Amino acid sequence: MQSAENMIYLASKSPRRRELLRQIGVEFELLQLRSDGRRGMDVTEEVLRGETPEVYVARVAHEKAHFAHRMVKLRNMPERLVMGVDTTVTIDGRILGKPGSVTEARGMLELLSGRSHQVLTSVALCSEAFQGQFTQVSEVRFCKLSAEAIQAYCNSKEPFDKAGGYGIQGMAGQFIEHISGSHSGIMGLPLYETAQLLKQAGLPLL
Structure with a gap:
């Protein structure tokens, strides 16, 4: 068990990221950012005009970390x-977010079917003493999906809280024939690169 001084704050709602951090022995306290509500979102995840996938994912991660750090100080x-x-x-330069309907999820899976796409995960760290960030890119190739398989997957409800719909x-x-890059990065947190960044920031890991 790490001491409180060696804990971090995690500004993420993802249960997968929590599991992955625990896998490498990182203790954390959750900081929940608003994604809706009367006062609006704390960080916009809308794609801004002219943003490439790389710029978009890095901006959103940076804003999450820095907004949450300001919250820590205010509280x-x-x-x-x-x-x-x-x-x-991303595929063909297009950013695929979280589908809001079965129709959107089906369209995303049809687009990914039988093709390769990229999964980008950006991790930002922020404190008074340290700021650092990286973006990891993995390539994923899907097999050719039948209409029946796509519909059955959409019926499972799995696609609806995940970028790209899966x-x-x-x-x-x-569905995945091949990956090149980081399996954990495709899940939402590339463990090797994250551990290296945490070590740079002074967090004791193996």
Whole structure:
């Protein structure tokens, strides 16, 4: 068990990122950012005009970390590293976010079917003493999907909280012919690169 001084704040709602951090022995306290509500979102995940996938994912991760750090200071919480993370899926230069309907999910899966796409995950760390960030890119190739397989996957409800409309750790794992890059990065947190960044920031890991 790490001491409180070696904990970080995690500005993410993703249960997969929590599991991955625990896998490498990182203790954390969750900081939930608003994604809706009367006062609006804390960080916009809308794609801004002219943003490439690389610029978009890095901006969102940076804003999550820095907004959460400001929240820590305003609330007079103990000073610790704050981690913000964002993952996006891109194909043909197009950013695929989280589908809001069965129709959107089906369209995304039809686009990915039988082709390769990229999964980008950007991790940003912020504290009074340290700021650092990286973006990891993996390539994923899907097999050719039948209309029946796409519909069955959409019926499972798995696509609706995941960028690109699928999760490699779920039933969609059977669609993936090949990956090049980081399996954990495709899940939402590339462990090797994240561990290196945390070590740079002074967090004791193996």
